[in-house]
Amino acid sequence: MIRLEGVTKYYRTTHGRHYVLRDINEDIPTDRNVGILGRNGAGKSTLLRIIARAEAPNRGRVRSTVRLSWPMGFGGGFQGSMSGIDNIRFISRIYGVDWREAVAFVQDFSELGNYMRMPVYTYSSGMRARLATGMSLFVRFECYLVDELPGVGDSRFKRRFAAAFQELRRRATLILVSHNESSIRKTCETVFLLNEGKLQRYDDVEEALRLYREL
Amino acid sequence: MSLARDFRDFGRSFTVQRRVLYALILREMQARFGRSNIGPLWALVEPLLLVGVFTLGYLALGRRSPPQGMEFLPFLATGIIIYLSLRNIAGRMTSAVESNRGLLLYPQVTPFDLMAARLLLEGATFITVFVVIVGGGVLLGFASPPADPLMLLLTLFVVVLLGAGVGTLQAALTMNFPWVDHFMRPFWRLMLWTSGVFFTLKQLPMSAQDILVWNPVLHVIELMRAAYFAQVEPYRVSYGYVAWWVLGSAFLGLLFERMFRDRRKEK
Numbered sequence: 363m364i365r366l367e368g369v370t371k372y373y374r375t376t377h378g379r380h381y382v383l384r385d386i387n388e389d390i391p392t393d394r395n396v397g398i399l400g401r402n403g404a405g406k407s408t409l410l411r412i413i414a415r416a417e418a419p420n421r422g423r424v425r426s427t428v429r430l431s432w433p434m435g436f437g438g439g440f441q442g443s444m445s446g447i448d449n450i451r452f453i454s455r456i457y458g459v460d461w462r463e464a465v466a467f468v469q470d471f472s473e474l475g476n477y478m479r480m481p482v483y484t485y486s487s488g489m490r491a492r493l494a495t496g497m498s499l500f501v502r503f504e505c506y507l508v509d510e511l512p513g514v515g516d517s518r519f520k521r522r523f524a525a526a527f528q529e530l531r532r533r534a535t536l537i538l539v540s541h542n543e544s545s546i547r548k549t550c551e552t553v554f555l556l557n558e559g560k561l562q563r564y565d566d567v568e569e570a571l572r573l574y575r576e577l
Numbered sequence: 578m579s580l581a582r583d584f585r586d587f588g589r590s591f592t593v594q595r596r597v598l599y600a601l602i603l604r605e606m607q608a609r610f611g612r613s614n615i616g617p618l619w620a621l622v623e624p625l626l627l628v629g630v631f632t633l634g635y636l637a638l639g640r641r642s643p644p645q646g647m648e649f650l651p652f653l654a655t656g657i658i659i660y661l662s663l664r665n666i667a668g669r670m671t672s673a674v675e676s677n678r679g680l681l682l683y684p685q686v687t688p689f690d691l692m693a694a695r696l697l698l699e700g701a702t703f704i705t706v707f708v709v710i711v712g713g714g715v716l717l718g719f720a721s722p723p724a725d726p727l728m729l730l731l732t733l734f735v736v737v738l739l740g741a742g743v744g745t746l747q748a749a750l751t752m753n754f755p756w757v758d759h760f761m762r763p764f765w766r767l768m769l770w771t772s773g774v775f776f777t778l779k780q781l782p783m784s785a786q787d788i789l790v791w792n793p794v795l796h797v798i799e800l801m802r803a804a805y806f807a808q809v810e811p812y813r814v815s816y817g818y819v820a821w822w823v824l825g826s827a828f829l830g831l832l833f834e835r836m837f838r839d840r841r842k843e844k
Contacts, residue, residue, distance in 0.1 A: 414682075414684060415684035416681065416682045416683070416684055418838075430684075432682050432683050432684065433682060439679055439680070439682040439683065440679065441604070441608075441677075441679065441680070443608070444604070444607070444608075448604070448607065451600075451603075452600050452603075452604050453683070455596055455599060455600035455603070456593075456596055456597050456600045456683055456685055456686065457596075458592075458593075458596055
């Protein structure tokens with residue numbers, strides 16, 4: 363369970379504060395997959411980053427009873443000038459896992475081959491996603507925070523990812539931010555709609571999708 | 578027991594903090610020195626080159642030796658290495674967040690960690706460079722050993738502390754007011770000529786002394802020389818004054834960081 367207590371986030375603009383999240387008090391379940399829907403710029407990614415504690419809210423706090431991943435998506439979090447292996451070493455160290463095992467696992471999962479020894483800036487976005495996915499699977503989080511399901515990669519890797527995802531579903535859950543209605547429908551059992559700084563919970567996914575289309 | 582839980586939570590946070598700093602320092606080392614074994618030697622090049630050039634300069638000017646019977650190498654090395662290291666520590670702490678922004682994605686990594694990792698690495702580099710250059714000079718017969726090695730060592734740590742304070746302040750100012758960055762280069766250039774790198778306070782006329790005596794970098798350089806040379810007594814400089822600078826600049830830096838946190842453009 364992730365509990366948001368009075369979470370408020372705004373950005374200062376030339377014409378005053380622009381509120382992205384307004385005093386949100388909500389429990390986000392972590393015993394099932396959860397989707398977050400909202401229009402472009404509604405603040406979905408910001409909300410995900412606040413849940414992940416990658417960004418601090420201006421007011422309020424976030425508590426979590428489960429081990430959350432870093433906010434995944436866009437292949438961020440890697441140092442471009444360093445190799446895949448060195449990045450994996452760093453992430454292993456900050457999460458306290460064995461980096462040798464991590465490198466072996468990610469090497470096998472991502473099939474990046476010799477690219478593992480090359481700087482990450484030489485990677486395509488698909489390759490970065492493979493690296494990030496592999497590493498996050500190895501750390502074994504209880505809840506994965508995902509910004510748009512990675513649709514990247516060749517068909518071979520897509521199958522690999524789907525298999526890993528199935529395995530993942532048995533031991534962990536997702537919080538998924540997406541524009542893609544079909545991936546929300548396929549994956550999530552509860553949906554939160556983010557609109558004008560407020561978060562509304564819907565346990566009926568179809569109802570949420572219908573309201574989302576009307577936004 | 579809530580107290581027991583507090584202790585456990587603290588223990589856990591401490592473990593995470595240690596892990597993060599360790600990971601960051603290893604990563605910074607690799608970025609700064611590269612993977613080759615001779616990489617760290619590069620840290621010696623700049624100070625060695627400057628010490629060499631200024632020694633030649635002194636000789637060319639016909640100045641036979643620094644004041645009060647100080648030897649060339651320890652006199653110039655204390656000044657130049659302390660000056661360069663303070664500039665480096667402050668500069669690298671200032672750019673720490675900008676060059677590692679991507680890592681803030683991980684919840685356990687904070688801007689404070691990024692700065693602390695660079696401080697620890699630059700501080701250790703400074704002490705090593707100092708010991709290698711001065712120690713090497715002693716072994717090769719260019720200088721006699723320090724009169725008070727323990728005080729010298731203590732002063733090396735005081736320099737790192739001063740770097741920590743000044744670095745925190747410079748980083749906080751630069752983060753909140755980007756225009757400050759344009760003034761840092763001329764500021765440190767000015768410091769090179771006002772910190773007693775090439776002279777001692779005592780040599781100056783009283784009116785100049787009264788101004789420069791406010792400069793904490795001059796204090797640590799003179800204190801270092803007083804620790805090195807038996808015949809040199811601290812003149813108008815003190816550890817107490819440096820301590821006020823360490824505390825004051827760290828306090829102001831952290832205060833600015835806190836005050837303007839909301840206002841900054843977010844990552």
